[in-house]
Amino acid sequence: MPKIDHAAPCRRFLQPGEVLREAREYDVYPDLPLVPAHLRAPRQQSPRGKGLLGKLSDILDKASQPSAGAVAGRSSDSRLLDNRLLDNRGTRVVGTVAEELNEAQENIEDALDDAANRALFGRTMEGDWTSMAGRFHVQVTNAGGSPRHQALTDRRLFVLTDRATGWRQREPELEVAVQIQLSNIAELRPRPRMTFPRGRFDLVFVDGSWIALCCSFQEDMQAMVTAFHGR
Numbered sequence: 001m002p003k004i005d006h007a008a009p010c011r012r013f014l015q016p017g018e019v020l021r022e023a024r025e026y027d028v029y030p031d032l033p034l035v036p037a038h039l040r041a042p043r044q045q046s047p048r049g050k051g052l053l054g055k056l057s058d059i060l061d062k063a064s065q066p067s068a069g070a071v072a073g074r075s076s077d078s079r080l081l082d083n084r085l086l087d088n089r090g091t092r093v094v095g096t097v098a099e100e101l102n103e104a105q106e107n108i109e110d111a112l113d114d115a116a117n118r119a120l121f122g123r124t125m126e127g128d129w130t131s132m133a134g135r136f137h138v139q140v141t142n143a144g145g146s147p148r149h150q151a152l153t154d155r156r157l158f159v160l161t162d163r164a165t166g167w168r169q170r171e172p173e174l175e176v177a178v179q180i181q182l183s184n185i186a187e188l189r190p191r192p193r194m195t196f197p198r199g200r201f202d203l204v205f206v207d208g209s210w211i212a213l214c215c216s217f218q219e220d221m222q223a224m225v226t227a228f229h230g231r
Helices: 007-011 051-064 068-072 076-087 089-121 132-143 218-229
Strands: 020-025 146-153 156-162 174-181 185-190 200-205 210-214
Touching (some): 007 020, 007 146, 007 156, 020 218, 132 156, 132 174, 146 218, 185 218, 200 218
Antiparallel strands (some): 020 146, 146 156, 156 174, 200 210
């Protein structure tokens, strides 16, 4: 299988006089924290009702609405019965207990999942959402598309995302998702001994925060780290 050329796409985004030192595939490291909803950029959607998806959405909306006959045919007695059942103190107590048990079970399952992920992937980010690592993660997330390439130059580290996503094959539509000046990077710290995957390295910022990045293979990760420390 021929090796993918990541340098050529990245060279298109170089600034005048900027030197490309290394370019490799960008893989999103597993188990990164989810960006909070209030920090996410709104996604652009096509106007409602246009195209096949819009028509399907309208059909589903109509199908989910109760018919007038069904509403009119419901007797007042059944409504009274429903209200009495809901207002019954014993029913409310049983319902509350059931909700608390379900919530406790979900919390236990979430804790077990978190523990398993930590054992498999380790910690993936240090710093809050106002830190350099947090802002880096937010920018990559809000850029949309699929992150494809990461490049290290004599000035900065940047990530390119491909906005030509979907089931239809298209020419790549690359944009800079995020860029960090080298002066803001303290270290690229290799983490090849993590259980999975072996191409992990941590992008450590001068404010002490860091985020896990990833290459497809360990040798790609080592090339990025070597290019940074040999600059």
